[in-house]
Amino acid sequence: MKVAYFGNDWHIGCLDVFKQSAHTIGHIFINGEQTFNQVIRQYATDNNIPVTCIKPDExxxxxxxxxxxxxxxxxEYAWLIPIPEDMKTVYAMNVHPSMLPHGRGTTPVSxxxxxxxxxxxxxxxxxTSEFDKGDIIYQKPMTLAVDESFETWMVKLHLSIPLMLNEILVDFEALYLKAHKQEQGSTWPKISINDRVINWNMTTQQIKALAACCGRFGIVAMLxxxxxxxxxxxVGQIKHEYKNGTVIKEDSETYVVAVSDGFVILMKHNIIEQI
Structure with a gap:
């Protein structure tokens, strides 16, 4: 097959899976000029594949x-791909990181x-013309570790998705034709900046869980x-008499902030920005 690939650096292993399965990547689409797209841009250059950075139209x-x-x-492509409804002779497939029909939306991992x-x-x-609602071709459940975080899960997806794609391509046409419609399911809202704010009345484990689900996008601390x-x-747990949200200690490297069952350490070199 001649394939148009819509994605970014994160799941670039899928390109090699298509190539190893004797398919041809003829065009690559990326979401703009973000720095994290430099690897796939270099891949395209090395293999003489044209790249489009703007949102495609019909x-x-x-x-x-x-x-x-x-x-x-x-x-991991942010824009809706406008496949014409009357074009029945092409295959059009998206990868979504949840067990659809549950977890539709842009931030299912969090x-x-x-x-x-x-x-x-x-x-x-x-x-289809709606995000995350197309017929299901193939899906595989995965299990979270006890201490799973956004970052560790993204790496597991990075390693797993190309392997799943390889399984699909073995008998792609048959799987595609057998795709089944989704049930009602659920759509999860986009994680907003307000959802990422530390409430200093939270416990250490609640704050740790918030940081784990936000990963590289960061959590917001009002201090x-x-x-x-x-x-x-x-985070650390210990009894103390400080009021929640009080800075217990500050030095050139850290803020140490009191919470109900212990403290939170904010590493200053990990502060992305003041907002």
Whole structure:
């Protein structure tokens, strides 16, 4: 198959899976010029593959179909791909990091880590005019570790999704034709900046869990009349008489802040920015 690939650096292993399965990557689409897309851009250069950074429209997709593209594959791609409804001769597939129909939405990993481990897994589904609602082609559940975080889970997805794609490509046409419709399911809202704010009345474990589900995007700490975005913390449990939210200790490297059952350490070199 001639494949149009929509994605970024994170799941670049899928490109090699297509190549090893004797398929051809003819075009790569990425979401803008972000620095994390440099690896896939270099891959495209090394393999003489054209790259598009703007949001594709339906005419763009039709032109690719006219050029002989047979498969449109999306993974971690932010924009809706407008596959024309009358184009029944192409395969169009997206990868979603939850067990659909549960976990539709743009930030399922954070919700899985924070609240819904029972829906951990990966779903390959058909692309439609609505995000995450296409017929299910293939899915596989996964199990979270006790201390799972956003970052560790993303690495596990990075390692697992290419292996799943390889399984699919062994008998792709049959699986695609047998795809089944989704049930009602659930859509989870996007994690907002307000969802990432530390409440100093939380316990150490609650704050640790908040940091785990937000990962590199950081959690928000309101401290000393400043609002800080932090992407790493440490916690400790001990009895004390400080009021929640009080800075117990500050030096050139850390803030140590009191909470009900102990303290939180904010490492200053891990403060992303003041907001």
């Amino acid at each position: 005419e763009h997709i039709k032109n690719l179909i006219e050029q002989g593209f047979e498969c449109f594959f999306s993974v 919700w899985i880590i924070n609240a819904y481990p029972q829906y951990a897994g990966v779903t390959f589904h058909k692309l 000393n009349n400043e609002t800080l975005l932090v992407n790493n913390i440490e």
